[in-house]
Amino acid sequence: MSNGILADGYRYAGIVSGLRSEPNRRDLAVIVSDRPAAAAGVFTQNQVCAAPVQVSRARLPRTDARAVVICSGNANACTGEQGLADARRMAELTAKDLGCSPEQVLVASTGVIGRPLPMPILEAGIPKAVAAATPGAAALDDAAHAILTTDTKVKLSTRRSGGHALTGFAKGAAMIGPNMATMLGFVMTDAPVAPADLHRILKAAVEPTFNCISVEGHTSTNDTVFLLANGTGAPLTGAALDAFAADVLAVCGDLAKQIAADAEGANHLITINVVGTRTDAEARTVAKAVADSALVKTAVFGADPNWGRIVSAAGYAGVPFEERDLSLKVGPYLLYEKGRPLPFDAAAVSAYLKANRDIPFDLTFTLGTGRCTFHTCDLTHEYVSLNADYTT
């Protein structure tokens, strides 16, 4: 549940439409802005992108968004022309009962790829969801539940921002690899922000947050983050705008970390801090290689202090360095210093990995001032089980 700080002028619903086979599983959400809202979006970089991504991207940026409609259980990806028509129809059904134009409605989906949307369910469900939309924390919680797939918990982040408020929610679980996987994020504010500023602020906030997490590095077809600002009056400028941007970054960072921590089957949240590369981009490249290594992730799962896997993953990232340029700490244990292995108590490090759920890796280079913090999780039997029979 949220902490009670909610942006003004938004209503939410999350209903059981029947898209998902589990009984009483919420699977259809709407976000309604009572006032026309400036809206920005950031989307998957996948060449194969879902119909709702194509439809929403064409509608942004805009100054008069009224709603977002989101379904879970079906990604509406790899569905051809029919998929595009279905995504547009979802917006049309939402617009009808709000009395706005379909172009004022954005669409997002998450779930299985390659199956046509069961439109009769949505034809019946969307009007119900729009009718059910209400302000307040309980409705927000319903919406946050309705977008989940294999997530085990809702991801909410709310925050005061100057005299305004930010309300964010997201889903993750798997197919999470930069740049943004089956990762949906929605951030609403009642601050007044010019559309161009909104887009710039969202793009900057997504880069070090949603784009610095991975579960298995598989970039989804459906990644979407929307930022809606329905404030009236003069748009924020100067220091107030900068402070707002910092708050958007904080909300995105909070949601992204919740996604990594609740990844499919995860037992550990791994935070990879890379410092001392020539550039931030180099630091991110190294961090991502470590984060995506199945060998690193299984070792953390097994509490196996096999630190050579971390160093060797850094080595194949594609960033040039000499071994003497690198040191590695796992939690409080310095294991590798400027190219030399240090003697260490393997049983103690193993016990540390077993006892702690949050594991930091510190990779320190001596090449410059570049840095990146990246979040991932361990690779467990549960991940394999969840993904071995996702559709069947």
Next chain:
Amino acid sequence: MSNGILADGYRYAGIVSGLRSEPNRRDLAVIVSDRPAAAAGVFTQNQVCAAPVQVSRARLPRTDARAVVICSGNANACTGEQGLADARRMAELTAKDLGCSPEQVLVASTGVIGRPLPMPILEAGIPKAVAAATPGAAALDDAAHAILTTDTKVKLSTRRSGGHALTGFAKGAAMIGPNMATMLGFVMTDAPVAPADLHRILKAAVEPTFNCISVEGHTSTNDTVFLLANGTGAPLTGAALDAFAADVLAVCGDLAKQIAADAEGANHLITINVVGTRTDAEARTVAKAVADSALVKTAVFGADPNWGRIVSAAGYAGVPFEERDLSLKVGPYLLYEKGRPLPFDAAAVSAYLKANRDIPFDLTFTLGTGRCTFHTCDLTHEYVSLNADYTT
């Protein structure tokens, strides 16, 4: 065991030195050439490369190689100056009893990263291995066993080549990602080949073979493929040299496929055929993205016909295309045709995945004549178990 075709003038040994904790586990191999051999090597691209890689790379190409010494159980990687001294000492011990210079001996290692080699074991073991070296299939089999780590079987490939012979063996199992992971390969021939030709032929043979397999995409610190040619007389030229190159390619391809099929915990060998991209490099990029996707690999393990994961992995590979440019077959089933999902019998495809160990994916683009064949395996509970407690 080999088919009895063995290159002339080589002796082999694989002994139990005590490097590994399992009783009676062979862990130390030597290959001796009775005559000075032209030698070429191809090594890991990892910035963090093991001491034996550094030592061997500095000694190649050469015309007078006499031996290769290989230990398993310890990679001698991330071991600093001591590691380099230890790798050189392995060569020195081998050279001593052969009466050659240490520079005529090449070194390879595979196993845990970051631990100093237990040199007393090697000081005692290497002379025993050199003394034990004999010609013939039984000794070759011992050597092929001694280089294994988590492999479940030896990988041998032997072949006639013109009037000569090729003898190859290799190990793999995990930390297999292009370019070459903890992948060791040794190919010996009695053909006379000029060193420059040998290097060119080996490099060309490794690219579409050992560099087109992956287990989890983690490039090792120790990858090494050596090609030794101890033939006397005039070096091969022209058509004879081309035929020899084709045979080296065939041996490397055979060994690489054996590595993918015997990957850690693998239940399925997945062969990814990409055709119709603009270039071969694009085809390889797409194939590698599909091969490295944990979601694709778990779906095959679970016999889940979740083909959207294959298409979406192609989509994030970094090769530009439109959905209508791509069709996908899994085994005999056409599931996706020029951007449209086809109706299919999910139960039949699942049954096919359950009943077959070799699963081809055919990704057909309409962009050009590029092509690549890439081998990988599924991601299983057994892989997670094996890697969760490798060192402990």
